[in-house]
Amino acid sequence: MARYIVGTNRGKGLGGPPRLRCGEIIIYKAYALLALTTLFWAGNSIAGKLAVGHASPMVLVTARWASVMVVLYVFKRGQIATDWQVIRSRLRYLLLLGALGFTVFSVALYYALIYTTAINSSILQGGMPLFVFAASFILFSSRIGVEQAVGFAFSFIGVIIIAMRGDLANLIALDVNVGDALMLVAIISYGVYTAALRSKPQMHWTSLIFTLCVGATLASLPLLAVEAVQGETMLPDMRGWAVVSYIVIFPSLLGQVFYIRAVELIGANRAGLFINLLPVWGTLLAVTILREAFHFYHAAALIMILAGISLAEYGGRKLSKHA
Numbered sequence: 001m002a003r004y005i006v007g008t009n010r011g012k013g014l015g016g017p018p019r020l021r022c023g024e025i026i027i028y029k030a031y032a033l034l035a036l037t038t039l040f041w042a043g044n045s046i047a048g049k050l051a052v053g054h055a056s057p058m059v060l061v062t063a064r065w066a067s068v069m070v071v072l073y074v075f076k077r078g079q080i081a082t083d084w085q086v087i088r089s090r091l092r093y094l095l096l097l098g099a100l101g102f103t104v105f106s107v108a109l110y111y112a113l114i115y116t117t118a119i120n121s122s123i124l125q126g127g128m129p130l131f132v133f134a135a136s137f138i139l140f141s142s143r144i145g146v147e148q149a150v151g152f153a154f155s156f157i158g159v160i161i162i163a164m165r166g167d168l169a170n171l172i173a174l175d176v177n178v179g180d181a182l183m184l185v186a187i188i189s190y191g192v193y194t195a196a197l198r199s200k201p202q203m204h205w206t207s208l209i210f211t212l213c214v215g216a217t218l219a220s221l222p223l224l225a226v227e228a229v230q231g232e233t234m235l236p237d238m239r240g241w242a243v244v245s246y247i248v249i250f251p252s253l254l255g256q257v258f259y260i261r262a263v264e265l266i267g268a269n270r271a272g273l274f275i276n277l278l279p280v281w282g283t284l285l286a287v288t289i290l291r292e293a294f295h296f297y298h299a300a301a302l303i304m305i306l307a308g309i310s311l312a313e314y315g316g317r318k319l320s321k322h323a
Contacts, residue, residue, distance in 0.1 A: 030265040033258040034274035040258075042122050042281030044251035046289055047243045048110045049118040055240030057110035058227040060247065062220040063236075065102055067248045068256075069213035076206040083207035090201045091211070097200070098215025101193025102256075106216075107223060108186035116179025119292055122282020124183040126155065126305065128275040131191025136268050139195050147315025148269065155276040155308030161301035195268050197260065205257055212256075273312050276305045 051060055073080065080087075087094065113121055129152055133144055200208060227233050236244055263271045280302050286292040 026265050030262045030271065031274075033262040033265075034271060035277065037255045037258040037262065038274055038277040039281045040250040040255040041125070041275075042278050042285055044247060044255075045109070045113065045118045045121040045125070045278075045282055046285045047246050047251075048113040048121075049290065051110070051236075051240055051243040052114055054234070055236040055243060056227060056232055056234035057107065057114070058220065058224040059233060059235060059240075060110050060244065061103060061106045062217065062224045063244050064106060064247050064252050065098075065213045065216035065220060067244075068252045069210060069217055071248075071253070072206050072210040072213065076204075076210070079204050080207045080210050083203040086201050086203045087207060087211050094200070094208070094211040095215030095218065097193060097196055098212035099219035100189050100196075102212060102216035103219040103223075104189040105186045105193070107220075108182045108189070112179040112182035112186065114179065116183065117286070117292070118290060119282055119286040120180065121183055122286070123279045124180060125187055125278040125282070126158070126276045128187045128191050128194075128278075129155070129269075129273045131188050132194045132268055132273075132275075135192045135195035136198070140198060144269065145315040148273070148312045149315075151308040151310070151312025151315060152273065153308070154311060155273070155305045158276075158279070158301040158304030158308065161297055161304065194263065194271070197263050198268055205260060208260065209253070209256055270312070273309055276309055279305060 048060070109121065133148075133152065137144065224233075234240075259271065262274075265271075283294065283298055283302065287294045
């Protein structure tokens with residue numbers, strides 16, 4: 001592979017812009033994908049909160065993954081057929097990944113939003129990198145550099161600052177409600193899913209997402225039936241359908257594609273760390289859309305989170321160079 005991406009100014013002294021190495025292009029591309037992914041996912045928490053009282057959680061989950069599955073099949077069934085032999089060789093693994101990363105996470109998230117705020121949901125999702133690190137180490141014995149560990153600590157401190165609302169007494173007296181407990185289930189499931197993507201078979205992204213969505217849809221149907229038996233099913237009204245449309249297009253389709261591609265480019269540990277941006281986007285969206293108050297401790301926490309990401313990314317680059 002060539003070491004440089006060059007334009008029309010190929011030689012030295014031609015007055016053109018500095019040439020970028022292929023590795024730098026890849027990293028910047030991954031950064032952009034992850035920034036958009038976390039924005040879409042933060043919007044998912046806002047959308048889920050707006051859906052309370054307008055569509056039941058299992059209706060959201062089932063509609064979400066079934067819709068993406070159908071769209072991909074309609075427009076990319078030729079590619080899916082081409083990859084079928086690869087899919088079939090790891091079908092159970094891929095279906096399980098879809099159930100874990102898509103269904104379990106979504107069910108826990110949307111039910112959590114009945115009991116907790118959208119900003120709390122976003123803040124708690126900032127803890128995902130801890131579980132990505134742990135799962136990557138347990139499953140694959142992945143290396144973790146000192147800078148990455150310190151960077152994560154910075155980011156996690158930022159999350160704690162928001163969680164205790166700038167007052168240590170709130171942390172000491174913290175009572176975990178049902179919503180926060182469900183968010184813990186959500187972030188653990190997605191941390192394991194992120195690390196496990198490392199062992200996915202090589203195939204086109206549309207085939208991968210389609211298969212994961214099949215697993216997610218199959219896992220959603222029994223839970224939808226339970227919700228119906230309990231008499232808690234709520235079909236979407238106008239706002240509910242608007243929420244479903246956003247969730248299907250952005251967090252579900254574009255977000256998953258961007259995230260999987262970023263993991264391929266820079267690895268699960270480095271990609272997972274960017275989930276710390278969720279509190280940033282979540283806070284901004286909650287303030288803008290849900291009109292929640294923004295305090296000084298929010299600013300301090302967000303600075304810590306961004307500083308932690310920068311430090312951990314620096315450590316990730318050092319590990320990559322010495323690998």
